Amino acid sequence: MAPKVLVSDKLSETAVQIFRDRGIDVDFQPDLGKDKDKLAEVIGQYDGLAIRSATKVTEKILAAADNLKVIARAGIGTDNIDKIAASKKGVIVMNTPFGNMITTAEHAIAMMFAVARQIPEASASTHAGKWEKSKFMGVELTNKTLGVIGAGNIGGIVCDRARGLKMKVVAYDPFLSQAKADKMGVEKVELEALLTRADFITLHVPLTDQTRNILSAENLAKTKKGVRVINCARGGLVDETALAELLKSGHVAGAAFDVFAEEPATSNPLFGLPNVVCTPHLGAATSEAQENVALQVAEQMSDYLLTGAVTNALNMPSVTAEEAKVMGPWIKLADHLGAFIGQMTDEPIKAINILYDGVVSEMNLPALTCAAVAGILKSANPEVNLVSAPVIAKERGVQISTTKQDKSGVFEGYVKLTVVTDQRERSIGGTVFSDGKPRFIQIKGINIDAEIGEHMLYTTNRDEPGIIGALGQTMAGSGVNIANFTLGRTEPGGEAIALLYVDAPVPQELTSKLRDTGLFQQIKPLQFNVG
DSSP states (O other): OOOEEEEOSOOOHHHHHHHHHTTOEEEEOTTGGGOHHHHHHHGGGOSEEEEOSSOOBOHHHHHTOTTOOEEEESSSOOTTBOHHHHHHHTOEEEOOTTSSHHHHHHHHHHHHHHHHTTHHHHHHHHHTTOOOGGGOOOOOOTTOEEEEEOOSHHHHHHHHHHHHTTOEEEEEOTTOOHHHHHHHTOEEOOHHHHHHHOSEEEEOOOOOTTTTTSBOHHHHHTSOTTEEEEEOSOTTSBOHHHHHHHHHHTSEEEEEESOOSSSSOSSOTTTTOTTEEEOSSOTTOSHHHHHHHHHHHHHHHHHHHHHOOOOSBSSSOSOOHHHHHHHHHHHHHHHHHHHHHHHHOOSOEEEEEEEEEEGGGGSOHHHHHHHHHHHHHTTTOTTOOTTHHHHHHHHTTOEEEEEEEOOOSSSSEEEEEEEEESSOEEEEEEEEOTTSOEEEEEETTEEEEEEOOSEEEEEEEEOOTTHHHHHHHHHHHTTOOEEEEEEEESSTTSEEEEEEEESSOOOHHHHHHHHHHTOOSEEEEEEOOOO
């Protein structure tokens, strides 16, 4: 019996035909996604669901999806899919991360031109018959400095186009290596330098805890007078209220926004201000991009449903069904090792070295390596997956190497992950116990035995009496309950580490109190996806 796919959003006829040509029974209902009750009523009939942004795949929808095996989003963003619920249900979530990069980059360049020459306002004035030629004095882009925040796929294209316009390009991206910056022909700078030097600032980063309000009121105040700000990435990267005030004062000369903190944006502090260009999230809205992602999603879904091949999956490694039972816990371990390193590392990564020892060395190492690299990169970009992680690492000039060796210690197998930056090397090792649970067994060369939980706290200090008591008392005083407490040290009186598994996210108040004790060299709350 042929697999059955529901297309519940607008997808091109060419893409729908791909399903048919591949032998998939496709049901094309482009308006069904807007009716959540009807979707919940019929979803149980289908093996696959192809969507854009209109369909909201909620926990309720997934509860009714008894036969669903894969959800594929024609586009990058998957905020409209409950990925945790999908994972629990055993449903693969795919996206098409590379289909609309050029279109989005071009929109950012177009918005930069529009705000530099006040094109929308000049057009409206001319349509009104006013001919206010002297009112709309613009600025050239040539020889201006463009500050690019985020030099990944889309940001990299913007850098290239801007250099073609003879702009000076400075880029801030913690994961951009100097070698990659040199190859791109851009100057790698810290955020503070970018803010003070840039005539135009454009953002190309995902919305994470690290990037939320990256252009805060404080940072916007550091920009040079007359700067123009462009955001075609994600709403929430800029403090829109603070930007509006700086536009009114004249410190910021203009802004161009395609995305907003709240969407659909029917009201916003930026609306109605002079020389502010706003578009309704059109970054990927070209016929070419829409066609590209539609064709990709049809091919990816067909491949999976017919052959089991997994491409651009956000919640599943690229492994065969036979490998999955054995490799599953090791893939989870590799992801946890990477997540630890990623959350601990702020500076650009030059190299990632992975050692596979014992039984794990005979497994599907490319999948394990992808899981480890994805774990590292996801701390900066949650949209990274097992397929895109090596590509992104390569684009950023990160060298990835693997070594395999026969059993050399007390464990049947283990994985050791080492990351190299200009400042330091950081390493962590782990294994999978007989119960199938991943464990951390070594950090910075110090042996430990740590259970991995969703919320953790990592500290380092000199090994001296009273540290454990101070740590426990401070946590108790902040109402933080410890589920598991693991210690390790190099030698008596040497360097010591603690890794605590706690019941809830570590509050900022606690980290501040721990710093105030003066006892700890490092204090780092950590999060792990243990689902």
